[in-house]
Amino acid sequence: MRDKIKILAGAAIFLAVALFPLWYVRTTGKASIVPEPRLVNAGKECVNAKEYMREYHMTMLNEWRDEVVREGRRSPIVIAGVEYQKSLSDACMKCHANKSDFCDVCHNYLGVSPTCWDCHNSPKEPKHEIR
Amino acid sequence: MKYDKNYELSRREFIRKAALLGLSVGGSKTLMEVVFGDDILAASTDENPATVRWAMVVDMTKCSRREDCSDCMAACHRTHNVPAISNRRHEIKWIWREPFVNAFPELKEGRLRKDLYGAGFIVLCNHCDNPPCVRVCPTRATWRRQDGIVMMDMHRCIGCRYCMAACPYGSRSFNWMDPRKILDEKAINQDYPTRTKGVVEKCDFCAERIDRGMLPVCVEACKEKALVFGNLSDAGSPVSGLLAGRFAIRRKPELGTRPEVYYIV
Amino acid sequence: MFEKALSGSRRYWTLVFILLALVGAGFFFYLRQLSDGLSITGMGRDVSWGFYISQFTFLVGVAASAVMVVLPYYLHDFRAFGKITILGEFLAISAVSMCVLFIFVDMGQPFRIFNVFLHPSPNSMMFWDTVVLIGYLLLNLFIGWATLGAERKGVAPPAWSRPLIYISIPWAVSIHTVTAFLYAGIPGRHLWLTAIMAARFLASAFASGPALLILLCMIVRRYTRFDPGREPIQALGKIVAYAMTINVFFIALEFFTAYYSGIPSHSHSLEYLFFGLEGHGSLAPFMWTSMGLAALALTLLINPSTRHNERWLATGAAAVFFSTWLDKGLGLVVGGFIPSPFESITEYSPTVPELMISLGVWAIGFLILTLLYKITVAVREEA
Numbered sequence: 001m002r003d004k005i006k007i008l009a010g011a012a013i014f015l016a017v018a019l020f021p022l023w024y025v026r027t028t029g030k031a032s033i034v035p036e037p038r039l040v041n042a043g044k045e046c047v048n049a050k051e052y053m054r055e056y057h058m059t060m061l062n063e064w065r066d067e068v069v070r071e072g073r074r075s076p077i078v079i080a081g082v083e084y085q086k087s088l089s090d091a092c093m094k095c096h097a098n099k100s101d102f103c104d105v106c107h108n109y110l111g112v113s114p115t116c117w118d119c120h121n122s123p124k125e126p127k128h129e130i131r
Numbered sequence: 132m133k134y135d136k137n138y139e140l141s142r143r144e145f146i147r148k149a150a151l152l153g154l155s156v157g158g159s160k161t162l163m164e165v166v167f168g169d170d171i172l173a174a175s176t177d178e179n180p181a182t183v184r185w186a187m188v189v190d191m192t193k194c195s196r197r198e199d200c201s202d203c204m205a206a207c208h209r210t211h212n213v214p215a216i217s218n219r220r221h222e223i224k225w226i227w228r229e230p231f232v233n234a235f236p237e238l239k240e241g242r243l244r245k246d247l248y249g250a251g252f253i254v255l256c257n258h259c260d261n262p263p264c265v266r267v268c269p270t271r272a273t274w275r276r277q278d279g280i281v282m283m284d285m286h287r288c289i290g291c292r293y294c295m296a297a298c299p300y301g302s303r304s305f306n307w308m309d310p311r312k313i314l315d316e317k318a319i320n321q322d323y324p325t326r327t328k329g330v331v332e333k334c335d336f337c338a339e340r341i342d343r344g345m346l347p348v349c350v351e352a353c354k355e356k357a358l359v360f361g362n363l364s365d366a367g368s369p370v371s372g373l374l375a376g377r378f379a380i381r382r383k384p385e386l387g388t389r390p391e392v393y394y395i396v
Numbered sequence: 397m398f399e400k401a402l403s404g405s406r407r408y409w410t411l412v413f414i415l416l417a418l419v420g421a422g423f424f425f426y427l428r429q430l431s432d433g434l435s436i437t438g439m440g441r442d443v444s445w446g447f448y449i450s451q452f453t454f455l456v457g458v459a460a461s462a463v464m465v466v467l468p469y470y471l472h473d474f475r476a477f478g479k480i481t482i483l484g485e486f487l488a489i490s491a492v493s494m495c496v497l498f499i500f501v502d503m504g505q506p507f508r509i510f511n512v513f514l515h516p517s518p519n520s521m522m523f524w525d526t527v528v529l530i531g532y533l534l535l536n537l538f539i540g541w542a543t544l545g546a547e548r549k550g551v552a553p554p555a556w557s558r559p560l561i562y563i564s565i566p567w568a569v570s571i572h573t574v575t576a577f578l579y580a581g582i583p584g585r586h587l588w589l590t591a592i593m594a595a596r597f598l599a600s601a602f603a604s605g606p607a608l609l610i611l612l613c614m615i616v617r618r619y620t621r622f623d624p625g626r627e628p629i630q631a632l633g634k635i636v637a638y639a640m641t642i643n644v645f646f647i648a649l650e651f652f653t654a655y656y657s658g659i660p661s662h663s664h665s666l667e668y669l670f671f672g673l674e675g676h677g678s679l680a681p682f683m684w685t686s687m688g689l690a691a692l693a694l695t696l697l698i699n700p701s702t703r704h705n706e707r708w709l710a711t712g713a714a715a716v717f718f719s720t721w722l723d724k725g726l727g728l729v730v731g732g733f734i735p736s737p738f739e740s741i742t743e744y745s746p747t748v749p750e751l752m753i754s755l756g757v758w759a760i761g762f763l764i765l766t767l768l769y770k771i772t773v774a775v776r777e778e779a
Contacts (some may be wrong), residue, residue, distance in 0.1 A: 071286050074342050118327040220440025233738040263583055269522040270511040290504015291513050293522050295444040299584025301737035305444060307435035328433035329504025386583040
């Protein structure tokens with residue numbers, strides 16, 4: 001291990017460069033570009049708080065999926081007197097009807113490509129310019 | 132009331148742990164049941180314990196048998212976004228017509244009643260009580276509900292096609308390609324998903340309609356009333372009534388699969 | 397030890413790059429399969445498993461190369477196999493790796509493959525097959541690497557490798573048995589629904605695995621300074637002769653039951669494979685080639701004068717390998733789907749992309765084999 005110093009220094013430089021996005025945001029406190037999802041029906045209440053939905057909507061959708069498909073538990077969820085079907089197309093997309101302006105904006109930003117819409121239909125949207 | 136995620140998670144976790152515990156302490160008998168038994172998920176479905184057993188009777192004396200009548204098939208395939216693929220190898224079918232001697236190959240020996248030779252019989256998933264497809268599935272993507280419906284979870288299917296090898300009725304179809312490339316975009320039923328390439332699908336007795344108290348869409352579409360659907364556990368149901376009074380046969384009952392689609396010939 | 401695979405002759409690197417080129421070609425076609433789906437293969441709703449699963453089934457058998465040298469060496473103290481156990485184990489590693497890859501390329505949703513472990517299903521033979529195959533791969537990896545490492549240092553193999561070696565013997569039996577159970581427990585596929593399916597799998601495995609090992613030993617002797625010796629190769633020849641005889645006997649048993657009982661559905665698939673059914677018989681030439689090769693192999697291997705001649709022994713071993721490949725790696729799987737549950741006939745032939753992907757997987761297997769054998773030979777040449 002004669003080259004211990006060189007190896008460690010090289011590794012440190014590599015990590016510093018590779019992790020640039022993380023420590024930059026951590027130290028400056030802001031990212032240069034932040035996704036701005038737009039809502040069609042803003043103001044209406046969702047099945048859960050905005051913060052919860054932002055972080056856990058995929059977990060919740062997976063749970064709905066298992067309840068409906070695997071356990072046949074299709075009874076609607078009642079929030080503040082409003083009934084919601086446990087369904088992406090029949091519930092979520094009724095309000096969040098603008099997939100490209102709402103869903104895709106964040107998903108593209110994070111580089112995730114959920115397979116939901118390989119099968120599930122999303123509402124037709126008017127053609128608009130590519131962002 | 133807020134949607135409580137912790138409650139839901141813990142319930143699921145409990146079921147999983149209970150199942151594992153049952154496996155580990157149950158001894159050899161449980162293991163044998165698990166390996167060879169019909170329904171390993173019985174513990175996790177709490178509704179409808181055997182008071183409901185959905186079944187179908189195909190009354191071939193009423194079926195028009197006309198080549199140009201495709202009401203049941205068209206309604207099903209339109210509702211469930213089943214693409215019409217011209218290449219026979221890649222066909223996807225939930226309910227279709229098969230000549231009598233092909234649907235019942237073990238009965239083709241000897242002389243048959245004359246009209247049966249050309250007759251097209253309506254075939255679909257038999258929703259077996261002892262389904263081989265469920266037995267072989269390595270991910271439980273297909274399983275038998277308490278009410279007897281053999282379900283498919285297209286989210287979980289890995290596309291190994293073991294169920295297609297195991298089904299003795301040829302009832303299962305595989306998406307050899309992306310079905311959305313074949314479906315007419317304007318004709319897609321927005322209320323039902325399409326499938327993605329690489330998963331297996333089949334008739335599910337319209338589980339999504341039954342759970343809302345409706346009849347399967349093929350039954351509703353048949354003008355001749357040749358398709359009868361109902362609860363076999365209820366002596367007063369239309370299927371029970373028909374089978375009590377008429378002679379009916381099932382496809383390949385000798386295989387022990389206990390199919391629940393009956394044919395009045 | 398791995399550094400020994402990184403230096404070699406011009407011939408070694410040529411072989412490595414040819415194999416890499418084949419892997420690349422296979423990968424190119426696999427990308428097409430990923431985007432277009434399995435429609436680029438010759439499979440369809442009637443013959444829903446084809447070339448991939450056939451190759452997988454055959455290669456599980458080739459993995460028996462390990463147990464057929466490990467068992468005599470460790471249980472019967474048959475010293476002659478001491479030099480080639482490692483070759484058998486490394487061939488098993490290569491074969492099982494190909495098995496896993498062939499399953500993977502056959503999946504419609506390959507990225508969901510971990511669902512098999514996320515939702516374990518003890519009722520499915522495929523679940524158990526995954527478990528025993530991965531177990532066998534790990535066993536041979538640990539055993540082979542540990543014994544070769546010890547040999548290099550000139551010390552006894554580590555104590556923990558002993559129990560693993562003993563476990564690996566019944567484990568080898570399990571991979572053939574469980575793979576046979578994939579087929580033998582299915583109602584309505586009459587070609588497969590036979591109680592001797594697992595026995596047939598063991599017999600054909602014990603023939604095809606050691607047969608390939610004979611050929612590999614001869615290649616290693618020819619191109620390197622490591623000589624496995626005449627005795628182990630002759631002993632393997634005897635094993636192959638017995639196993640192939642039993643294998644052919646089992647095939648004859650299937651014919652007796654199917655035809656003497658006279659139950660139509662039981663003979664349909666055999667009828668299709670060997671004689672053609674309702675004018676369809678595209679596999680018949682292959683099946684008869686397989687039978688011809690089997691007859692040739694038995695003649696050469698049972699007769700001591702030809703078996704003792706290494707040239708004839710090699711011919712016999714090659715005949716066994718290709719005979720079982722045609723019988724198990726093509727006829728058995730495809731034949732089970734013909735006729736269909738509706739007793740209609742859809743024939744199957746693999747497409748070019750399907751064959752190229754398969755060739756790519758075989759190339760990966762031979763690349764693994766080449767690297768492992770290179771390391772082995774380098775260690776042996778040093779000693």
